Amino acid sequence: MNGEIKFLSVSQINEYIKMMMDSNPILKSVWLRAEISNFTNHYRTGHFYFSLKDDGALIRAVMFKSYAQNVAFELRDGMKVLVHGRVSSFVRDGQYQIYVDEILPDGTGALYLAFEQLKKKLESEGLFAEEHKKRLPRVPNKIGIITSPTGAAIQDMINILGRRFPCADVYLYPAQVQGGDAAPQLAEGLKYFNRTKSVDVIIIGRGGGSAEDLWAFNDEKLAYAVYESEIPVISAVGHESDFTICDFVADRRAPTPSAAAELAVPNKDEIKASLDNVKNRMSNFLLGRVNSFRNNLRYLSESGVLSDPMYMVNDRRMELLHLSEKLDMVAEKKVEKSRSLLGESAAKLEALSPLAVVSRGYSVVTDVNGETLKNVEKVTVGEEIRIKMNGGSLDAVVNNIRKEKR
Numbered sequence: 001m002n003g004e005i006k007f008l009s010v011s012q013i014n015e016y017i018k019m020m021m022d023s024n025p026i027l028k029s030v031w032l033r034a035e036i037s038n039f040t041n042h043y044r045t046g047h048f049y050f051s052l053k054d055d056g057a058l059i060r061a062v063m064f065k066s067y068a069q070n071v072a073f074e075l076r077d078g079m080k081v082l083v084h085g086r087v088s089s090f091v092r093d094g095q096y097q098i099y100v101d102e103i104l105p106d107g108t109g110a111l112y113l114a115f116e117q118l119k120k121k122l123e124s125e126g127l128f129a130e131e132h133k134k135r136l137p138r139v140p141n142k143i144g145i146i147t148s149p150t151g152a153a154i155q156d157m158i159n160i161l162g163r164r165f166p167c168a169d170v171y172l173y174p175a176q177v178q179g180g181d182a183a184p185q186l187a188e189g190l191k192y193f194n195r196t197k198s199v200d201v202i203i204i205g206r207g208g209g210s211a212e213d214l215w216a217f218n219d220e221k222l223a224y225a226v227y228e229s230e231i232p233v234i235s236a237v238g239h240e241s242d243f244t245i246c247d248f249v250a251d252r253r254a255p256t257p258s259a260a261a262e263l264a265v266p267n268k269d270e271i272k273a274s275l276d277n278v279k280n281r282m283s284n285f286l287l288g289r290v291n292s293f294r295n296n297l298r299y300l301s302e303s304g305v306l307s308d309p310m311y312m313v314n315d316r317r318m319e320l321l322h323l324s325e326k327l328d329m330v331a332e333k334k335v336e337k338s339r340s341l342l343g344e345s346a347a348k349l350e351a352l353s354p355l356a357v358v359s360r361g362y363s364v365v366t367d368v369n370g371e372t373l374k375n376v377e378k379v380t381v382g383e384e385i386r387i388k389m390n391g392g393s394l395d396a397v398v399n400n401i402r403k404e405k406r
Contacts, residue, residue, distance in 0.1 A: 014091040021096060027087040032098065033106060034059075036079045048075065052083060052098065060097035061085070067101045080106035082113060111211050115218055118245060122220070127227045133251040134232040136263065137200045139271075142169045143264055144199030144231070146189035149174040153207040153236075153257035160258055165265035171199055176216075177206035183219035190225045190233070202229065203260045204246065205236030217244035226250055236260030363389040376401055 021027050034052035041048060046065030051058050085100040104112055147154050161170055175185035193199050217237045226233050226249040235250035236257040247253040254260035365373045366386050373379055379398055387394040
């Protein structure tokens with residue numbers, strides 16, 4: 001044997017094949033349309049194991065738990081599906097398989113795939129965020145509806161709005177609800193109501209139909225128009241099981257157009273019942289107040305001041321008499337006190353009065369002017385003097401002055 005032969009292990013071959021497959025850009029991201037067979041749900045690990053086949057071939061597939069838990073429908077043998085993943089080989093077994101990260105039912109085909117892709121994009125941009133959604137007005141006066149003027153949906157909504165809240169005005173913006181021109185017309189209706197500020201809430205929608213019929217409500221530009229609306233928007237597209245992009249962006253989603261009409265306006269019967277309740281509570285409150293005032297009035301009318309005209313006068317008269325007696329007592333005490341003080345003062349004056357001295361046999365000598373002459377130094381010979389004594393006074397002339405030695 002010429003030269004040395006280099007032998008490879010099976011593992012090396014399998015690893016090389018795996019490396020070649022993993023480096024192939026086509027096999028890194030592929031979409032397959034196929035039928036499921038040999039499906040196994042590995043409940044202990046949460047992984048899905050199955051095969052994908054068409055009329056001429058079969059490929060093994062695995063979907064790990066991290067992706068499998070996001071599948072929103074039940075997988076089963078014979079189901080037509082759209083599968084996305086990467087194709088690689090398993091070194092140990094030397095077999096290649098597809099590692100699935102996304103799986104969709106093939107019933108809606110490309111439309112469903114486009115729907116999911118647009119939904120993910122808009123959701124990542126925040127168009128579905130709850131904090132952006134506006135509250136519906138409790139009692140709207142004007143309702144705007146964007147739908148086909150010839151469909152059954154508009155008749156249902158008008159009938160329900162008229163029955164629940166007939167005082168609200170309804171404005172219809174006619175638009176196609178399916179076909180190539182539908183989405184632009186629907187978006188223009190939203191812009192019209194926002195531009196004119198003519199309504200308080202907007203209902204946009206249509207009756208049920210196939211995925212193709214409802215596709216206009218999955219339009220990206222329409223989604224932005226709903227998101228940018230300053231007026232609250234209720235989306236009512238199809239039946240309860242139908243979901244569109246418009247439903248996710250709108251401020252409220254109604255399962256049907258009829259349900260949207262019920263969401264948009266209050267029930268007049270409920271409002272009437274609420275008002276009747278308020279009226280009854282107010283009536284009871286006012287009746288209680290009236291009865292209270294009536295009792296007070298009866299009490300006052302039966303009081304003496306109103307039953308006897310002299311009641312007040314007699315009360316004041318008794319009060320006046322009491323004050324008069326009190327004043328007399330105070331005055332009498334004042335007079336008695338003053339009389340006592342006067343007696344004491346009179347006694348003191350009496351004790352100091354020269355008349356008291358005179359009454360005891362003494363005399364008081366004054367000059368003709370009445371000034372008391374207290375000693376002989378103030379008297380001259382020949383001076384006229386007056387001598388006051390008990391019973392009268394004497395006028396005299398000084399003939400001689402005799403001074404006493406001390």
